[in-house]
Structure formats: structure tokens, C-alpha cells
Amino acid sequence: MPSYYDLAKDLAGAGNEVTLFLVQNGVIPARAGAKAPGLSALAEAGVEVLADEFSLRERAISANRLASGIRAAPLDVVVDQLADGRKAMWH
Template sequence: MSRYMLIESRDPFDSNDVAFTYGLACDLVKAGHDVALVLVQNGVLPARRGANADGLAAVIKAGVRVLADDFSLSERGIANARLTSGVEPTKIDVVIDHMAEGHKTLWH
């Protein structure tokens, strides 16, 4: 088993290609790997409860740990209480932590 950290900086409203990252996260989990998906920048926009975000919901359902950068959330006025179930706010330190621990880290 490998450990992966996928960083998604884009959002599904502006970029269809977000489906690549979401799908990759699900496929890696299905293959038995440990996967965290970190939403940053506009990537946090689908994490607001009530958003049309079926793709992100599927990622959460697949068992991927989904984190949202607290700085990006504040920048966009998304309070923690407005996050959809299954998304945890996080400090960006988590990326450095995972890199230091040797997780394969990919940015999209």
C-alpha cells in the first residue's frame, strides 16, 4: 500500500478536468492505497453544503479523506459550519507533513 496526497486547486464549476483528480482518488482507494484529497484555492468551492457537487460526494463515499484548506475557505467566506458532511477544514501544514512522511504528492 502506498500513501497519496492529491491536491486539487480547481473546482468542478470551472474545470471539467477536476473529474480526473476525483476519479484518480477513488481508483487509488479501490486499489488499496491510503489517499487524502486536499482542496485548495477555488478547489474548496464545491465543499460548501448545498453546492452541486456530485463528484466530490462520490469521492467522500469512496472513503477518501477529504480536507479543505482553512485559508482558502476564509478567503471565500465559507465558514466551517457551511461545509458539506465528510469534508474537514485543515491547516495547509498537512501538505508539508505528508510530503515529509513520504506520501506521493500530486498537484492539479
């Protein structure tokens, strides 16, 4: 499991509001059939897990066939959160 999954989970566990925004090839493990249970586990741990709509479309991944706890969202969400002052880390 990638180290930033742990970071996101720990931050959420410490009471922080955490969003993991998947973009580019990062959306591939968001597919319902992907063997990547870590993302759904993050969602269950309270992390908001979003997948970029454009990146999904580029890869012919249907937004209504994502793994449990993951939902499609526009990239605007990132700009919204930056404008709101949320700390942002690119991984």
C-alpha cells in the same frame, strides 16, 4: 466529474491511503449547498477530502458548513504528508 476524482477513487479502491486536499478556488465545491456530489462520493469511497482553512476564510465559507464527508484542515497537513513521504500530485 473531474478526472482526478476518478484517480483518487481508484487509488483508494485499490487499498491506498488517499487524501484530496482542496485549496484556492478548489474549496468552492466543498460548500454544503454546492451541486458537487462528487466530493462527498469520494469521501464515501474512502478518500480523505480536506479543504484548506485559509482558502475557506478568504472566500467567506464557514468551515462548519461543508458538504458531507469534507472537513477543514490547515495547509500544514500537506507538509506533514510530504515529510512522511506520501506521493503528492498537484492538479
